[in-house]
Amino acid sequence: MSFESVxxxxxxxxxxxxxxxxxxxxxxxELAAEAIGVIPARIAKTLSFRGxxxxxxxxxxxxxxxxxxxxxxxxxxxxxxxxxxxEVFEQTGHEIGGxxxxxxxxxxxxxxxxxxxxxxxxxxxCGSTNSAIEVTLDELATYSSAKGWVDVCKxxxxxxxxxxxxxxxxxxx
Numbered sequence: 001m002s003f004e005s006v007x008x009x010x011x012x013x014x015x016x017x018x019x020x021x022x023x024x025x026x027x028x029x030e031l032a033a034e035a036i037g038v039i040p041a042r043i044a045k046t047l048s049f050r051g052x053x054x055x056x057x058x059x060x061x062x063x064x065x066x067x068x069x070x071x072x073x074x075x076x077x078x079x080x081x082x083x084x085x086x087e088v089f090e091q092t093g094h095e096i097g098g099x100x101x102x103x104x105x106x107x108x109x110x111x112x113x114x115x116x117x118x119x120x121x122x123x124x125x126c127g128s129t130n131s132a133i134e135v136t137l138d139e140l141a142t143y144s145s146a147k148g149w150v151d152v153c154k155x156x157x158x159x160x161x162x163x164x165x166x167x168x169x170x171x172x173x
Contacts, residue, residue, distance in 0.1 A: 002094045005103035006127035013143065019126045019133050027097025027129040029063035036123055036132060040064055041156065043132075044116060044124035044140065046099045048083040048091060056083055056091040057109045058101050060124065060144065065115035065153035072152045080152075097129035101144035110144045112137075115156040117149075 010016045026032035033040040043063035049072075051057040057076070059067065072080035085096045093105030101110040101124065116122055116137060123132045124140065135143065 002098060002103070002127035003131060004127075005093060005105075006100060006131075007103070009103035010126075010133065010143065013139075015133065015135075015139075015143070019131055021128075022130045022132075025097070025129050026125065026132055032123065032125070032132055033063065035130075038123065042119055042122050044122040044135075046101055046124065048088045048099060050081045050083060051109065052078060055106060055108055056087070057111065058092070058099075058144075059111050059113055059150070059152060060101055060116070060140065060146075061113035061153050062115035062119070062122070062156055065113060065156040067152055068154040071154070075150050075152050094125075094127050095129065098125045098127050098131065100125045100127060101140075101146070103127055110146045111148060111150045111152075112141060112144070112146045113153045114149060114151040115153045116140075 007016045022035040024035055026035045029040045029043045029045055032043045041062050041064040044060050045063055047059045048056050067080055069080050088096055091106055092099055121134050121136050123134055126133050
């Protein structure tokens with residue numbers, strides 16, 4: 001059902017036919033990168049946090065980025081607390097491993113992390129543990145109705161110089 005809600009959501013932009021489905025799991029950054037044939041940093045992972053009130057907030061970040069608690073608290077004004085798998089499903093309608101900012105069950109605030117800006121395209125999941133779609137940064141912002149860009153992650157800046165040549169090598173194949 002989750003995959004179908006994402007497909008229906010992406011149909012608005014005639015992108016539903018561009019969803020890739022794999023015979024193997026793409027439920028983790030590493031598995032998704034292997035299934036697609038890209039470096040893990042190009043996987044756009046969607047992280048679910050407790051927001052203020054009843055709704056969660058989603059942060060979409062590069063696959064090699066980790067949430068920085070200080071930056072998160074400074075940006076949002078509250079502590080970063082991830083949702084349990086049951087809460088993720090309840091809020092997004094997607095199971096862990098297929099969570100994406102598309103076709104959501106609830107109207108959630110989506111933010112895009114700066115860690116993704118070093119790439120021209122990324123690969124978020126599409127509501128199942130064996131799917132993804134390649135999108136540009138602008139498409140990701142549009143399709144997710146993102147509220148904006150934030151800088152709440154760490155550990156990706158050190159690898160910028162290493163990652164860019166790898167991306168160029170992947171894109172030139």
